[in-house]
Amino acid sequence: MVDFRLDAVINGRKVSRPAKPSQRLLDFIRDDLNLTGNKEGCGAGECGTCSVFVDGVLMKSCLLPVAKAQGARIDTVESLAKTGELSVLQKAFHKAGASQCGYCIPGMVMAATAALRINPFADREEIKERLGGNICRCTGYQKIFDAVELARDVQNGRLPASALLEEDYTDGDFIGKNVRRLDAPSKVSGKLKYAGDMTMPGMLHVQVLRSPHAHARIVSIDTSAAEAMEGVEGVITCADVPGEDGFGVFVNDQPIMARGKVRYVGEAIAAVAAEDLVTARRALAAIKVEYEALPAVFDAFEAMQPGAPVLHDYAPDNLTKHIPIRVGDVEKGFAESDLVIEETYSTQAIEHAYLEPEAGLAYVDHDGVVTVLSPSQNITHHRHMLARIIAKPISKVRFIMSPVGGGFGGKEDMIYQGMLALLAMKTDRPVRLVFTREESIVSTAKRHPSRTTLRMGLTRDGRIKALQMKMVCDGGAYGLSTEGVMRKAAILGAGPYAIPNVQVDTYGIYTNNTPSGAFRSFGALQTQFATESHLDMAAERLGLDPFEIRRINAMQDGGFTHTKQKLGKVSLTKGLDALEKACGWEAGPPEQRGATRKDLGRADTRPPVALGARFEAPGKQEAAE
Amino acid sequence: MARKRGRGMAACWYGIARTATVDRAAAWAEIDDGGSAKIVTGVTEIGEGILTVLAQIAAHEMGVKPEHVVIGDNDTARSPEAAHAGATRQTYMIGNAVALASREARKRLVDVMADVWDVEADAIRTGNGEIWAENTNHRITMGEAVHCAKGKGVVPVGSASFGTDTTGLAPTDGAGRPWQAYVFGAQVAEVEVDTVTGEVQVLGIWAAHDVGRAVNPQGVEGQIEGGVVQALGQGLMEDYKLDQGHTSTHGFAKYILPTSLDVPRVNSIIVEERDPIGPLGVKGIGEPAMVPTIPAIMNAIYDAVGVRITALPATPEKVLMAIREKERRDAAMAQAAE
Numbered sequence: 001m002v003d004f005r006l007d008a009v010i011n012g013r014k015v016s017r018p019a020k021p022s023q024r025l026l027d028f029i030r031d032d033l034n035l036t037g038n039k040e041g042c043g044a045g046e047c048g049t050c051s052v053f054v055d056g057v058l059m060k061s062c063l064l065p066v067a068k069a070q071g072a073r074i075d076t077v078e079s080l081a082k083t084g085e086l087s088v089l090q091k092a093f094h095k096a097g098a099s100q101c102g103y104c105i106p107g108m109v110m111a112a113t114a115a116l117r118i119n120p121f122a123d124r125e126e127i128k129e130r131l132g133g134n135i136c137r138c139t140g141y142q143k144i145f146d147a148v149e150l151a152r153d154v155q156n157g158r159l160p161a162s163a164l165l166e167e168d169y170t171d172g173d174f175i176g177k178n179v180r181r182l183d184a185p186s187k188v189s190g191k192l193k194y195a196g197d198m199t200m201p202g203m204l205h206v207q208v209l210r211s212p213h214a215h216a217r218i219v220s221i222d223t224s225a226a227e228a229m230e231g232v233e234g235v236i237t238c239a240d241v242p243g244e245d246g247f248g249v250f251v252n253d254q255p256i257m258a259r260g261k262v263r264y265v266g267e268a269i270a271a272v273a274a275e276d277l278v279t280a281r282r283a284l285a286a287i288k289v290e291y292e293a294l295p296a297v298f299d300a301f302e303a304m305q306p307g308a309p310v311l312h313d314y315a316p317d318n319l320t321k322h323i324p325i326r327v328g329d330v331e332k333g334f335a336e337s338d339l340v341i342e343e344t345y346s347t348q349a350i351e352h353a354y355l356e357p358e359a360g361l362a363y364v365d366h367d368g369v370v371t372v373l374s375p376s377q378n379i380t381h382h383r384h385m386l387a388r389i390i391a392k393p394i395s396k397v398r399f400i401m402s403p404v405g406g407g408f409g410g411k412e413d414m415i416y417q418g419m420l421a422l423l424a425m426k427t428d429r430p431v432r433l434v435f436t437r438e439e440s441i442v443s444t445a446k447r448h449p450s451r452t453t454l455r456m457g458l459t460r461d462g463r464i465k466a467l468q469m470k471m472v473c474d475g476g477a478y479g480l481s482t483e484g485v486m487r488k489a490a491i492l493g494a495g496p497y498a499i500p501n502v503q504v505d506t507y508g509i510y511t512n513n514t515p516s517g518a519f520r521s522f523g524a525l526q527t528q529f530a531t532e533s534h535l536d537m538a539a540e541r542l543g544l545d546p547f548e549i550r551r552i553n554a555m556q557d558g559g560f561t562h563t564k565q566k567l568g569k570v571s572l573t574k575g576l577d578a579l580e581k582a583c584g585w586e587a588g589p590p591e592q593r594g595a596t597r598k599d600l601g602r603a604d605t606r607p608p609v610a611l612g613a614r615f616e617a618p619g620k621q622e623a624a625e
Numbered sequence: 626m627a628r629k630r631g632r633g634m635a636a637c638w639y640g641i642a643r644t645a646t647v648d649r650a651a652a653w654a655e656i657d658d659g660g661s662a663k664i665v666t667g668v669t670e671i672g673e674g675i676l677t678v679l680a681q682i683a684a685h686e687m688g689v690k691p692e693h694v695v696i697g698d699n700d701t702a703r704s705p706e707a708a709h710a711g712a713t714r715q716t717y718m719i720g721n722a723v724a725l726a727s728r729e730a731r732k733r734l735v736d737v738m739a740d741v742w743d744v745e746a747d748a749i750r751t752g753n754g755e756i757w758a759e760n761t762n763h764r765i766t767m768g769e770a771v772h773c774a775k776g777k778g779v780v781p782v783g784s785a786s787f788g789t790d791t792t793g794l795a796p797t798d799g800a801g802r803p804w805q806a807y808v809f810g811a812q813v814a815e816v817e818v819d820t821v822t823g824e825v826q827v828l829g830i831w832a833a834h835d836v837g838r839a840v841n842p843q844g845v846e847g848q849i850e851g852g853v854v855q856a857l858g859q860g861l862m863e864d865y866k867l868d869q870g871h872t873s874t875h876g877f878a879k880y881i882l883p884t885s886l887d888v889p890r891v892n893s894i895i896v897e898e899r900d901p902i903g904p905l906g907v908k909g910i911g912e913p914a915m916v917p918t919i920p921a922i923m924n925a926i927y928d929a930v931g932v933r934i935t936a937l938p939a940t941p942e943k944v945l946m947a948i949r950e951k952e953r954r955d956a957a958m959a960q961a962a963e
Contacts, residue, residue, distance in 0.1 A: 046877035097843040100851065101672030131885040135877065138672050140850030141885045143843075172688065172752030174681040175905075178843040179691050181677045183670065214870030265870045298870060325799035346936040349865040350858070351874075353882055369702070378709035380667055383701045401699035401710075404671040408855070409711055411671075438875045446865050487794065488644050491803050496638035504799075512870050518711060520855065521915040524639060532635035532920030533935065536927065546924065550636050550811070561807075564800045571835035571898035572636060572809035579634070579833035582894045583813045594631030594929040600815060601630070605829030606890040608628070608817050 008069050011035070011079040019066045026050045026061040028069075029076055036197035037077035037106045037190020039405070041135070041355045042437040048134030049107040049355055052076050058114040060133075077106035077190035080113065089113055090188040091164040092151035093144070094180055100138035102187030103355040103405030108134050109188055112148045120156060124149060125607065137353050137406050195374050195402040196359035196434040203361070204233050204273040206423055206433035207280035208416070209287050210443060211262035211269055214512040215296035215309065218261055218269070218289060226272060226286040231279035234427040235287070236419065237270045243391030247414045249381070249518070250483035251320070253312055256389060256418035261294065263311050263477035264512055266442035268416070273423040273431045300451075300474040300509040311477060311510040320475045320508035321483040323490040325562050330457075333466025333501030337457030341537055344453045345530040349446040349474070352519060356405020357440040362420035363430040369396050370421050375404040377412040389418055390425065397421075409518030413480050415444055445480050445517025448473040448508070450489075450526040456534050462544045462552045466501040467494045471527055475508040476515035481522070482508035489523030494562050495531040496572050497553035502562045536590045545587045547580050627821045630828075633924025636811040639913035640804030641900075642714035642789055649788040650718035651705035654683060654726035656734050656781040660754050660767030662689045662727070665697040666719055667707035673911055674844035675715045679723050681840055682905065686727035688751025689767060705784070713909035716840060717806060721903040722787040728904075729783025734767075737774040737781075787903065806900045808908050810834035812853070814889070814921035818929045823945025826887075827857055827922055833894035837908030845910050846893045852914030853891050858883045860919040861938050 004021040007014075010033065019028055029035045029052070038061060041049035045063040052061045053075040054068075080087045086094065089112055099105045108131065115122055115130035122130065127148045128141075136144060153159040166180045186192040223235040238245060238259040245259060246252035257268045270287050274280035295309040302308055303318040310316055334340055360374030370390060376382050379399035387397045404411060416433060423431045435443075450473045457466040471489055475482035486506040493504050506523070508516075539549040554572045561567060579585075586599040594600075642648040652666040664683050670676045680694040698704055707719055731751060739746040744758045751757075757764035765773075774781055794801040815829040832849050839845045862881045866874045874880040899906030919937065927933050932947035 042877050044876050044878065097674075097847050100674065100847060128885040133884075135882055135884060137855070137882070138851045139847060140852075140854035140891060141888045142850045142891055143847055145885070170753055172685070174685045174691055175838070175840050176842065177681070179677055179681050179841060181674055181844075182680055182691065183676055265872075296870060298867065323794070323799065324797065326797070343935060347859070348863075348937055349867070350863045351865050351880055353863075353877075353880065371702075375671075377671060377711050378668075379699065379701050380706050380708050398700070398702040400701075401668065404710070407671040407710060412709060412711055437877070441865075441875050441880065442872055447859070484644060487803075488640070490799065491640070491644070491794070492638060496636060496809055513867050514865070514870075514872065520852070521639075521912045522712075524637075524912070525856070525859075525916055525919065528635075528637055528916050529919045529923075529937070532637070532917060533923055533933065536633065536635075536920075536924045537933070546634050554636075555638075562799070563794060563803060564798075565802045567807065568901060569898050570807075570809060571896055572638070572811075574898065575809050575811050575833040575835055575894075575896045576636065578894050578896055579811045579813060579831055582833065582892060583632075583829075583831035585632070585634070585813065590633065590924060590928060592631075592928060592931040594629055597630075597632060597928075599632065602829070604831075604890060604892050605815055608826050608828060609886050 004067060006066055006070060008072050008074055010074045011076060021065060021067040023066045024062055025064040025066050025069050028066045029061060035076050035078050036193065039103055039106060047355060048111060049104050051107040051110040058111060077110055080109065081189045086185060086189060088154050089151040092147040093188045094184040095164050096143045096147035096150055097181060098139060098143040098147035099181065099184050099187040101404060101406040102192055103194065104134060104136045105187045106190040108136060108144060115148065116152055116155065120152065122152065135355065137355055192403050194356055194405050195361060198361055200361060200363060200430035203430040203432055204275065204427060205277045205280050206271055206273050206420065206431050207284050208268050208419065209270040209284045211258060211265055211267040213262055213291055213293060214265050215294040216262050216291040217294055218258060219292050220290045221270060222288040223270060226283040229283050229286060231275040232272060232283045233429065234273040234423050235270060236422045236426060240422050240426060241389060243389045245389055247385045247418065248479045249481045251479040254478040264514055266514065268419060271419040271423060273427050296512040298511055298513055300472050300511055303509050303511045315510060318510040320479050320510055321486045323486045323506045325490050325502060325504040327562055328501035330466040330468045330501045330503040334457040337465045338460045339538065339541055340455065340457045341534060342455040343534060344451065345533065346451045347449060347526045347529060349449040351441055351446055352408045352410030354406025354408060354410060357435040357437055358416055359434040360417055360420050361430060361432045362424040364424050364428060369398050370425060371398040372417045372421055373400040373402050374417055375402050375411050376417065377407045382414045382417060385414055386418060386421055390421055408520040410444055412518045413445055445515050447519035448475060448485055448516040452527060452530040454530045454534050456538060458538050462542050462549045464497055464499045464553050467499050469493050469504045469527065471506045473508050474511050474513055474516060476511060476513045478515040480515050480517035482516060485523035489527045491563055492524040493527030493531060495528060496555050498555050498559055540589055540591045543589045546590050547576055547585065551576060628817050628819050629929040630817050631925045631929025632813060632815045633921050633928050634811060634813045635917040635920035635924060637913055637916035638807060638809045639713065639916060641717045641806040641808060641909045642804060643712050645791065645793045645801055645803040647789055647791055648714060648718055649786055650707040650722045651786040652719065652722040652726045653705060654723065654730040654783045656687055656730050656767060656771055658771055660689060660771060661693040661695060662687050663695045663697065664723055665704045666723065667704045668710050669696065669698040671710045673848060674841060678716055678720060678840045678844065682720050682723050683727045686724050687731045688756065689754050713912045716907050717903065717909050718787055720907050721905055722785050724904045725785030725787060726783040729785060730781050733779055734770055734774055734781035737777055737779050738770055741773060805902055806908050808835045808913050810913050810917060812917040812921045814925040816922060816925040816929055818926055818944065820930060820948055823941035823948065825861055825926060825939055825944060827889040830889045831892045831894065833896055834910055834913060835896040835898045836910045837900045838897050838906040839895050840907060842895060845895055848910045849893045849914045850891045853918050854883050854888050856915040856918030859937060860922045862940065864938055
């Protein structure tokens with residue numbers, strides 16, 4: 001391909017540099033110019049973290065070949081606070097608490113800047129629509145809308161500039177105050193470096209070969225052709241693990257790279273460190289793996305049947321964990337009930353979808369300390385596990401937690417840090433791995449899909465006499481946090497209610513699906529969805545208000561939990577009272593009252609979206625610009 | 626009317642910190658040269674705002690300003706172990722450890738100044754970067770006090786480990802003490818269901834959650850708003866799909882997430898029932914914020930159109946199918962009644 005030179009004005013400076021015409025503008029900005037403020041979240045134009053201005057127009061730089069920027073004026077997030085002082089909008093993000101993990105924020109700030117340039121008087125609904133191409137996984141967007149409205153009002157002079165400042169907390173009492181986030185300036189300006197933004201001199205790029213099979217025996221792995229390639233500095237497989245292989249949270253059942261067989265599509269088999277990404281990817285293609293397909297199982301109930309394919313020798317029945325809870329005698333409780341309701345609930349696997357895909361660097365320092373820097377949610381545990389896996393004392397293993405661009409439980413597993421450590425040891429050079437979005441989705445843990453059968457018996461006055469619950473979860477190919485998820489699901493499943501007879505069983509099952517793991521609300525979300533849906537069904541049948549049936553059954557101060565623990569103060573009734581008042585709840589049984597309710601559409605709701613309806617005719621919009 | 630509205634509610638409870646095992650977190654604190662404060666602990670920010678919370682706690686306990694607190698963290702070779710960033714444990718575990726360590730550091734400094742000024746330690750106050758003795762003319766900056774302490778061979782440092790008094794579960798009946806702090810909450814959802822397309826829009830959420838004691842109310846709201854929207858995603862649209870172990874949802878074009886147009890107005894009601902065990906009274910909010918949202922939405926859908934969705938997510942296709950089925954059922958019942 002003909003060499004190409006990009007001439008452009010980037011953040012107000014003339015740039016004239018060779019580039020590959022096929023290179024993405026995002027990579028040119030981040031890798032060649034080291035302007036890492038704008039991030040890559042998906043590489044497909046779907047998340048907006050890479051948003052920049054091209055000749056003043058908001059564009060997703062992951063979709064633009066650099067050649068398209070020839071002669072253009074490009075502005076990245078770094079252009080907004082060039083002198084070090086944050087823009088009005090960035091200050092508003094700081095004041096409103098609009099950044100959490102911060103990874104989407106540079107793109108969000110760019111999109112919001114564009115929104116107010118197009119219409120300085122945009123109302124909240126228009127702001128929402130103009131931010132529709134930017135995903136945030138942490139904030140729920142509300143504080144972002146608040147920030148943009150605050151910036152709009154300050155820019156328009158409706159509010160003084162002092163509205164952007166922190167309130168004065170000089171009384172020395174800082175607890176209970178909205179102290180502005182200390183990390184927000186670094187996030188709104190794009191200055192904060194996540195692992196994928198960091199480089200080291202002599203750094204190699206890592207790529208991972210992943211299984212295309214859900215369940216297969218590995219007959220052979222031949223890495224010789226890959227190792228012979230120019231620019232390839234190291235190739236590793238499970239044969240390179242010097243210590244006792246195996247990581248996990250409760251059971252160390254997962255090898256750093258597949259050992260003997262693969263158990264899910266996307267499982268790591270080998271990894272390459274090379275001088276550049278393209279060479280590393282070519283080397284992956286040169287690794288020859290011979291598989292022998294094994295029967296696979298993709299359903300938790302099928303996996304529980306005798307004769308089902310077995311994933312792990314230690315668990316011949318594919319059971320990862322069963323947690324039982326027993327109080328009283330449920331059959332007696334059902335016999336004493338006036339109403340017994342049974343229903344089955346199911347929940348699906350979901351992806352954490354943190355905007356920052358997994359990334360990490362590793363190096364062996366001058367004292368021989370194997371150091372891994374990554375957005376890990378559990379560096380303490382990872383350090384202990386890695387020391388065992390690489391057969392080094394704990395003092396020779398160091399984990400550094402880089403800024404986490406969203407975790408939600410998904411970054412608790414040591415899914416790739418082991419490979420980085422091994423490659424740093426093998427090549428004696430710093431190595432870096434940055435997952436693509438697809439790789440992140442395919443290879444990392446999900447929320448446990450579940451099926452819960454719930455039977456509840458109540459007396460006519462609404463008291464729950466018995467609750468029987470059985471939940472079966474698909475834990476996927478490896479244990480990860482399954483045991484803990486089953487435990488929390490079981491302990492909390494019957495809800496915050498005083499129930500004399502309780503029987504709960506939760507089962508985590510191995511299958512050849514993507515592993516399930518830790519996810520914010522950790523099993524409690526699945527079981528309480530069942531219990532809380534069920535209570536409304538009971539309330540309807542008994543003619544009780546949903547608040548009332550919960551008050552009738554609420555655990556009380558000094559009462560006992562389903563694990564027979566004595567409680568102190570129980571704030572449930574206090575919360576129910578506060579909630580009922582705040583939302584102006586119209587009391588009554590939940591019997592499809594929507595059509596006649598008087599408490600709907602209050603000022604503290606939003607209007608429904610009618611897509612596109614609010615945009616003015618094109619001519620009028622241009623006039624506003 | 627093609628669009629029907631309704632409301633539903635649900636309650637929840639949750640345990641704070643690691644489950645059915647002893648949880649522990651350590652922190653070091655120092656009142657440093659110039660009167661700034663230094664906190665070192667093994668785990669912090671994953672976006673929830675804990676850095677700011679710890680700075681507020683340290684500033685409050687030691688008498689400096691939050692912006693003068695330096696937090697060194699996240700490095701197993703440089704900081705004391707504090708376990709993981711999860712389990713709704715950070716404010717509770719790390720926050721309480723930082724409070725205890727800060728109190729010890731402050732005590733070291735106060736004891737020196739009590740000696741120097743010849744006053745009772747109880748009479749000494751700190752705040753906003755100053756240290757003074759009540760009812761005297763003694764008042765100096767924290768920086769001056771640190772200089773004075775170091776001159777006497779004392780470094781105003783403190784360390785603490787905050788741990789929980791918890792047990793595992795009995796293997797037969799699950800009896801045990803999995804947590805020492807529990808939180809309770811409840812939410813109301815208001816929805817609009819389009820009976821032509823099956824689309825559900827959540828227009829409002831009211832969320833009341835006990836957090837023990839809110840260190841930073843804006844941060845608590847942020848956790849509630851974010852949790853509600855993640856739950857909305859699972860309730861209405863997100864679905865990681867597999868066929869024979871291969872996913873068909875490998876990007877955000879296929880794996881649908883809530884955007885700015887999907888989110889309700891979230892109204893947070895912060896309930897404070899202080900934890901009697903920890904030194905601060907704080908509990909947590911990260912995970913419980915998500916728990917009641919989905920059943921509240923499903924109960925609201927029932928209120929609006931009379932169909933109960935028991936298999937998530939409540940996609941337009943699924944809701945529409947349920948509405949059609951209900952119409953058929955209602956018609957058959959009406960016919961049978963005739």
